[in-house]
Every structure is written in structure tokens, then in C-alpha cells.
Amino acid sequence: MFVFLKSFKIIYRTALVMAVFAAIAVLSVMPANAAKAELITIAVIGGDELTGNMSEPAAVFVDEAKKRLYVADTVNGRLISFDKDFIFIAALNHDNFKLPISVGKLKSGEFFITDASDSTLKLINIKDKLITAFNIKGLKAGVEKFMPGRFAMDGSGNLYIVDKLNKRIVVADKSGNYLRSIRAKGKGVYGFNDVRVDKKGYVYAVDTIGASIYIFNEKGDLVSRFGGKDAGLVFPVSVAISSKGLIYVVERYLSQIMVYDRFGALQFTLLSKGVTSGSIYHPSYIYIDKSDLIYTIDGARVQVFKEKR
Amino acid sequence: MLINICGKFSRVVTFRRLVFILPLVVFLFALLLYPGVGEAALKSTKKLCLNCHKGANSIISKKNVHKPVAMGLCTSCHNPHTAKNEKLIGSELKDLCFKCHTKAKLLPGEVVHKPVKDGQCLACHDAHSADKKGLVKDAGAKACYSCHPEKDIAGKKNVHPEVKKGNCSTCHASHSSNRPGLLVKSTKALCMGCHSSKSTKLLKAHGGLNVSSSDCASCHSPHSSDNAGILKKNLHKPFETGKCSTCHLQGSSKVKTNSTQLCSKCHAPTMDSFNKRYSHLGAGAADNPCINCHNPHASDGDALLKGQESRVCYTCHGETKKFAEISNFTHSKLEQCSSCHSSHGSNERYFMRSGVETCSTEQCHTTQGRFTHPVGKDIIDPRSGSALDCSTCHNPMGSPEEFILRGGKDRELCVKCHQV
Numbered sequence: 001m002f003v004f005l006k007s008f009k010i011i012y013r014t015a016l017v018m019a020v021f022a023a024i025a026v027l028s029v030m031p032a033n034a035a036k037a038e039l040i041t042i043a044v045i046g047g048d049e050l051t052g053n054m055s056e057p058a059a060v061f062v063d064e065a066k067k068r069l070y071v072a073d074t075v076n077g078r079l080i081s082f083d084k085d086f087i088f089i090a091a092l093n094h095d096n097f098k099l100p101i102s103v104g105k106l107k108s109g110e111f112f113i114t115d116a117s118d119s120t121l122k123l124i125n126i127k128d129k130l131i132t133a134f135n136i137k138g139l140k141a142g143v144e145k146f147m148p149g150r151f152a153m154d155g156s157g158n159l160y161i162v163d164k165l166n167k168r169i170v171v172a173d174k175s176g177n178y179l180r181s182i183r184a185k186g187k188g189v190y191g192f193n194d195v196r197v198d199k200k201g202y203v204y205a206v207d208t209i210g211a212s213i214y215i216f217n218e219k220g221d222l223v224s225r226f227g228g229k230d231a232g233l234v235f236p237v238s239v240a241i242s243s244k245g246l247i248y249v250v251e252r253y254l255s256q257i258m259v260y261d262r263f264g265a266l267q268f269t270l271l272s273k274g275v276t277s278g279s280i281y282h283p284s285y286i287y288i289d290k291s292d293l294i295y296t297i298d299g300a301r302v303q304v305f306k307e308k309r
Numbered sequence: 310m311l312i313n314i315c316g317k318f319s320r321v322v323t324f325r326r327l328v329f330i331l332p333l334v335v336f337l338f339a340l341l342l343y344p345g346v347g348e349a350a351l352k353s354t355k356k357l358c359l360n361c362h363k364g365a366n367s368i369i370s371k372k373n374v375h376k377p378v379a380m381g382l383c384t385s386c387h388n389p390h391t392a393k394n395e396k397l398i399g400s401e402l403k404d405l406c407f408k409c410h411t412k413a414k415l416l417p418g419e420v421v422h423k424p425v426k427d428g429q430c431l432a433c434h435d436a437h438s439a440d441k442k443g444l445v446k447d448a449g450a451k452a453c454y455s456c457h458p459e460k461d462i463a464g465k466k467n468v469h470p471e472v473k474k475g476n477c478s479t480c481h482a483s484h485s486s487n488r489p490g491l492l493v494k495s496t497k498a499l500c501m502g503c504h505s506s507k508s509t510k511l512l513k514a515h516g517g518l519n520v521s522s523s524d525c526a527s528c529h530s531p532h533s534s535d536n537a538g539i540l541k542k543n544l545h546k547p548f549e550t551g552k553c554s555t556c557h558l559q560g561s562s563k564v565k566t567n568s569t570q571l572c573s574k575c576h577a578p579t580m581d582s583f584n585k586r587y588s589h590l591g592a593g594a595a596d597n598p599c600i601n602c603h604n605p606h607a608s609d610g611d612a613l614l615k616g617q618e619s620r621v622c623y624t625c626h627g628e629t630k631k632f633a634e635i636s637n638f639t640h641s642k643l644e645q646c647s648s649c650h651s652s653h654g655s656n657e658r659y660f661m662r663s664g665v666e667t668c669s670t671e672q673c674h675t676t677q678g679r680f681t682h683p684v685g686k687d688i689i690d691p692r693s694g695s696a697l698d699c700s701t702c703h704n705p706m707g708s709p710e711e712f713i714l715r716g717g718k719d720r721e722l723c724v725k726c727h728q729v
Binding site for chain 2: 044046047053056058074075099101116117118119143144145147149164165167188190191193208209234235253275276277281282299300301
């Protein structure tokens with residue numbers, strides 16, 4: 001009987017250890033089945049009688065001081081502003097910019113945009129309704145012509161601009177002086193589609209075709225890269241960083257937001273595919289403000305969400 | 310008690326006995342699992358079946374006979390009493406052959422020949438007997454030409470000698486391969502197998518440059534062409550006129566600059582077509598993004614595309630292909646991407662050519678938009694606030710529903726917006 005009990009104990013312990021290993025193995029290979037967190041829809045902005053319908057909006061920017069939301073309503077060729085309750089304030093059209101695909105606001109009060117119609121950076125002085133080209137002084141030439149795409153701004157007002165053709169991120173100060181270039185070396189780098197900077201100065205870039213997220217330190221050295229099937233990414237198009245330092249990636253093909261830690265471990269996913277309010281369909285953009293409100297763009301609408309704690 | 314039982318068992322079943330018993334048990338078990346054995350108990354029914362199916366004698370008596378037929382195991386494929394399928398086939402035809410010829414063995418590669426993937430083995434093979442080896446109905450190119458018309462493959466002025474001989478299998482695998490086009494080896498290895506890189510003729514034809522590391526099929530048609538040297542149908546002008554130094558450094562295969570500036574020197578206005586809300590500029594593996602899609606020398610397609618249009622697009626949009634493959638219905642022009650999408654850039658979502666008008670303006674569906682459900686920029690989808698267009702209800706990339714609808718046509722689709 002004692003022999004029987006002893007062998008039962010060994011079998012039991014072995015089974016327990018195997019179960020623990022199996023659980024670890026299962027958890028480590030199941031990014032797609034990661035927990036789904038919930039979001040509360042705060043607002044859906046798609047245009048109304050007052051604003052008119054939006055047409056292929058491409059980016060948003062939140063002025064934290066003034067608590068205002070600015071939307072680049074791209075194909076309508078305008079910038080639209082909303083108050084803290086997402087009530088329409090004003091729209092700005094001007095002959096000198098036609099396709100704003102990225103928007104930011106400098107501390108001087110001027111707006112900064114990328115105009116896709118001529119692939120240039122522009123400064124908009126709202127007060128004087130003056131639009132001027134924003135040239136980067138001392139820009140280190142690449143093999144290709146500088147072709148700006150989306151950009152991000154850090155706390156000091158430095159600009160991090162995607163240079164689409166040269167597959168790099170150009171860093172310039174708020175006066176337009178060239179500071180440095182950030183690029184990923186090696187095979188499998190297909191170019192960047194979006195960029196963000198966190199409060200510590202880390203730079204996050206999305207390589208859509210390479211299905212990868214690159215993380216660079218403030219000096220521009222690559223510190224981490226994750227993506228592909230292991231991370232559950234297929235066609236990431238935009239990235240944003242929360243106040244906790246989590247990385248929110250918009251996955252266009254899966255119509256989801258995938259949330260990762262800095263090591264690329266999938267924490268949870270947000271939203272699901274759909275066209276009704278509270279779901280997203282082939283999203284193209286994400287932005288997170290300082291109060292952790294999440295702004296997404298899919299189709300012709302901007303949706304604002306808050307995480308359910 | 311338990312120890313007692315275990316003790317007795319170990320005395321009866323000694324290790325030596327186990328050595329004999331275990332393989333026997335495994336063999337019997339495997340025999341039971343062998344397809345058809347369990348049901349037919351390996352009993353030949355040939356005589357019985359031929360009592361009535363006298364005409365079948367001729368179809369089962371050719372030189373090479375399918376093994377179960379030779380063994381008289383008609384019931385391994387046919388059910389003598391009743392079946393859901395034609396000819397009393399026990400399983401659906403698409404699954405039948407794979408019961409014995411397992412996919413793992415038969416299809417080791419990722420690229421699978423379509424009829425094989427669809428289980429249409431009988432398109433090439435005879436299920437009973439055939440005069441040709443491998444039970445193929447026709448040998449050599451004749452078998453291939455039944456689907457791939459001879460005039461498309463070998464119908465041009467200059468024909469590749471292997472094609473002329475009908476030796477398709479010199480380059481292509483018939484079931485599966487790990488290379489596009491079901492190639493048995495890389496194009497480089499295939500071509501260099503016959504055409505030595507040191508051949509003076511080859512060197513002379515390429516301006517003295519050693520092209521052994523190039524992909525020959527990027528410029529040459531491997532089958533036939535009206536151009537000399539079996540060059541592809543459309544040639545880039547500097548290449549056609551032998552002005553290599555327009556793009557390359559004199560006497561070298563190196564390009565003057567590995568960037569769009571090489572192309573924009575002549576194609577400057579084209580660059581403006583990328584200045585759109587949605588732009589394809591810059592994304593891709595090549596340093597010169599033009600080369601991601603275009604071949605700077607020769608192509609069988611329009612606009613010197615690198616390959617068949619959809620193949621070029623699927624290089625980056627592989628998920629679209631996967632989705633289409635698992636869909637019951639897809640748009641008839643799915644493989645002709647540019648018939649709906651503007652490939653350089655567009656201000657319309659999904660790079661559409663003309664937004665909501667794309668479907669009707671392309672002279673494909675000219676009437677639908679006029680008399681069916683209203684669509685257009687002023688008709689708003691109540692769910693999303695976006696303008697209603699054809700793709701609100703239809704998914705051209707694929708759908709389980711007929712007419713590539715996004716829901717069942719009787720109710721499911723309509724109630725998505727029209728709540729009852």
C-alpha cells in the first residue's frame with residue numbers, strides 16, 4: 001500500500017509539473033487569444049450638418065493646455081477643431097494646403113502639418129491666416145528626396161518626421177534645425193508609416209509591410225523590435241503610447257487595437273471588427289492624449305474611447 | 310491487492326514475450342486503420358461487380374492499374390449500396406484520393422497545383438487504369454495543355470526548346486512545390502542547369518556581363534515569345550534600344566543611383582500621382598521603390614509590372630489573397646487589382662479609382678447604382694456615419710454569400726441598417 005501511495009505521489013507531482021509547463025507553453029504561443037479589454041465610447045465624430053461630412057481624415061492632435069481636439073480632415077483639405085466635449089468650434093481651409101495628413105501644434109500657437117498634395121511640411125499661422133513652408137535647415141541628404149509623412153512631437157517641441165523614401169525618421173527642433181536621423185539597419189526594413197515619442201524620449205515607429213514595431217532610444221539607437229506572427233501583427237499602420245508606457249498598435253487587417261509592453265509581449269486587445277459605434281473597420285490611425293483618451297480613425301469617422309478600469 | 314494484480318501481470322507478460330506481442334498488436338491495429346480494410350475486410354469484389362458492370366473490364370485493364378482496382382477492392386472507393394455522390398463514390402471526390410495518398414506525402418510544398426488543392430485528381434489521372442505511368446490520362450505537355458492552352462504557352466514565334474519537346478516537368482512539379490509557378494528549383498538553378506554562365510553566346514547577349522546571379526525569368530519568358538531571345542512582351546525603351554547607360558554605369562550592372570531619381574528623370578509627372586491621401590510611395594523592400602512593382606527591363610504585363618498584377622500586389626497584401634482563398638464568392642476581377650484600385654495613390658479609401666463611383670464608372674455595373682439601393686456621398690450609413698457605397702453591402706474581396714454580399718440576402722444584410 002505504501003509503495004502504491006509513493007508512486008501515486010510521484011505521478012501526481014510529475015503531472016503537476018507537466019501541467020505548469022504546458023500552461024506556460026500555451027500562454028507564450030497564444031498572442032491572438034490574449035485577453036480583450038473593454039472600452040467606453042466617449043464620442044463618434046463623423047461630421048454633421050454644421051461641420052459637413054468628413055472625408056478620409058488622417059490624423060488628430062490634442063492641445064492639452066487648451067483642451068482642444070484638432071482633426072486633419074484630409075480630402076476636404078481642412079483642419080477642424082473641437083472643444084473638450086467634442087463640440088465643433090471651427091474649420092480652417094486655405095488654398096495653400098490641400099491634403100493635410102498629419103497635424104500638430106507648436107508652443108508658439110502655430111500649426112504644423114504635412115501636406116500630401118505636394119509632400120511638404122507647412123506652418124499655419126491661424127491668426128494671420130498665413131501658410132508658410134517649413135524647411136528643415138541642415139537636413140542631412142538621403143539617397144532620395146526628403147518625402148515627409150506623418151510626424152510626432154516630444155515635450156520640448158522637437159519634431160520626429162517620417163521620411164518615407166529614405167526609410168528614416170528625421171528629427172528637427174521646433175525652429176526647423178536638423179538634429180539627427182533615426183533609421184533601422186539590416187534586412188526586412190520596409191520603411192515607416194507612423195511615429196510616436198513617449199515622455200522618456202523613446203521613439204516608436206511602425207513598419208507596415210514588415211509588420212513590425214521599432215523602438216529607438218533618445219539617441220536614435222534601436223533598442224527593441226517586435227512584430228510578425230509571433231506578436232500577432234499582420235498589417236500595423238499606426239502606434240500610440242499610453243501614460244503607463246504601453247504600446248497601442250492599430251492593426252488594419254485584423255481591425256483591432258493590440259496593446260503591448262515595451263518588450264513586445266501582447267497584453268490585451270481592444271475593440272473588434274465592425275462599423276457600428278464602438279467597433280472599428282480597417283482603422284488607419286490611433287492617438288492617445290495625456291488623460292489616456294484613445295482616438296481612432298476608421299473610414300470617415302474619429303472615435304474617442306476611454307478604457308474601462 | 311493492486312500490487313498483487315500487477316505482480317501477476319508482470320509474471321505472465323515477461324519482457325521477452327512483450328517483444329513479440331507488441332509489434333503484432335501494432336501491426337493488427339495498423340491493418341484495421343488502413344482505408345477500406347475495416348469495411349471491406351480486404352475482400353475482393355471484382356468478380357461480383359463485373360457480373361453486372363461488364364463494360365468496366367476495358368477501363369480496368371490498361372497497362373498500369375490502380376492498386377485497389379488490381380486487388381479487386383472496388384468497395385474501397387465505391388459503396389455497393391448507397392452513396393451521396395455520383396458513381397456511388399463513398400466519400401466526396403475531393404477527399405477520396407487523399408484517404409490513401411496523404412496530403413503530407415503528396416504535397417510537401419507550400420504552393421499547391423489548383424486541381425490538386427481542389428481535389429480534382431481526375432483532371433489528370435485515371436482512377437482505374439491507364440497506359441501511362443502514374444495513371445495519367447495524357448503524358449507530357451498534352452496533359453497540361455488541357456487547362457493551360459497550348460497557344461498561350463507555346464504559341465509565339467520563339468519557343469523554349471524544353472517547351473517544344475513538351476517537357477513541362479523539367480521545370481514544373483505537378484502537385485506541389487515551395488516555389489511560385491510550381492518550379493522544381495529556383496529559376497537561377499533551372500536556367501543555369503542548361504545554359505552555362507561561361508558560354509560566350511550568353512555573355513555576348515548580355516553585353517559581356519556575367520548574369521549567372523540574375524533571375525533570368527525577370528526578362529525572359531520561359532515558354533515562348535515573339536521577341537528575340539524569348540524576351541518578354543513589353544520592353545523598357547532604353548533596354549529595347551540597347552541604351553543601358555541611361556540607367557546603368559557604363560559597362561557595369563550597377564545603376565547610377567538606387568533611388569526613384571533614376572526613374573523620375575524620365576517619368577517626372579508620374580511622381581505626382583503619389584501625392585495623395587493614400588500613397589504607395591516608399592513601402593517595400595527595394596531601395597528604389599519603383600522596383601518593388603515594376604521591372605526596369607521587360608515584362609509580359611502592362612506598365613512593365615514585375616509579374617501578374619495580383620501577384621505583385623499580394624507580395625504585400627498577402628492577407629487579401631488568403632481571405633479570397635477561403636471565400637465562397639469573390640469579385641470576378643479580383644486578380645485585376647488596377648481595374649478598381651489606383652496603384653500609385655488615391656484620395657479615396659482603399660486606393661479606389663473613383664470612390665463610390667468606381668463600380669459604375671468603370672463600365673462594369675453601369676445600371677445598378679441607378680435603380681437599386683441609393684448610394685453616394687449624401688447617403689449616409691446610419692451605423693458608421695460614412696457615405697454608402699457598393700462596398701457597404703458587397704465585399705469584392707470575398708464573401709461566403711452569393712453576390713459577394715456582407716450578409717444573407719433574405720434578411721441578415723438589410724436589418725444591419727434597417728432595424729425591425
